[in-house]
Amino acid sequence: MAIGPSAVERWLDLSTEELRAQVTRLVSARLPGDHAVWQAIRRHPALVPRIRGVLSGLAATAAGSKDEAMQRVWISNARAALDQVVPPPVKAVRKPAVEEAPAEEPERAIDLREPEPAQQRQPHKAIPSMLFQEPS
Numbered sequence: 733m734a735i736g737p738s739a740v741e742r743w744l745d746l747s748t749e750e751l752r753a754q755v756t757r758l759v760s761a762r763l764p765g766d767h768a769v770w771q772a773i774r775r776h777p778a779l780v781p782r783i784r785g786v787l788s789g790l791a792a793t794a795a796g797s798k799d800e801a802m803q804r805v806w807i808s809n810a811r812a813a814l815d816q817v818v819p820p821p822v823k824a825v826r827k828p829a830v831e832e833a834p835a836e837e838p839e840r841a842i843d844l845r846e847p848e849p850a851q852q853r854q855p856h857k858a859i860p861s862m863l864f865q866e867p868s
Contacts, residue, residue, distance in 0.1 A: 737768040740773055740776070744776060744779055751783075751786055755786040759787070759806045764813070765816040767813075773814065774814065783810075787810055790803070790807055791803070794807070
C-alpha cells in the first residue's frame with residue numbers, strides 16, 4: 733500500500749501489524765507536518781490515537797538499537813506533525829477604494845508643570861521580636 737492522502741482513508745481498516753508497517757514507512761519518509769498525508773491523517777479522529785500507539789511501539793522497539801537517536805528524532809517529528817494545527821486559509825477581503833484625506837494627528841501637548849511630590853513615606857516600624865517559652 734502506498735503512502736498518500738488517498739491511502740490514509742484505507743488505514744482505518746488495516747490490522748495493527750499492517751498499520752505499523754505503514755507508519756514505519758511514514759516516519760522514515762520524514763514528511764513535513766503540513767504535508768497532505770499528515771493533513772489527511774488529522775482529519776480522521778479515530779486514526780490519530782491508533783497512530784500515536786504505533787509511534788509509542790516504534791519508540792520502544794528502537795530503544796537499544798544503534799539507530800535509536802535517529803529513530804527517536806523521527807518519531808518525535810511524527811508526533812509533532814500529529815499535533816500540528818494548520819489554520820484554514822484566510823480569504824482576502826477587498827477594501828473599498830475610498831479616497832480620504834489622511835487624518836492629522838494633533839500635536840502632543842507638553843506638560844511643563846513640576847510633578848507633585850509623592851506622599852511622605854513613613855519609615856517602617858520595627859517588628860517586635862517574639863520570645864518563646866519552653867513548656868513546663
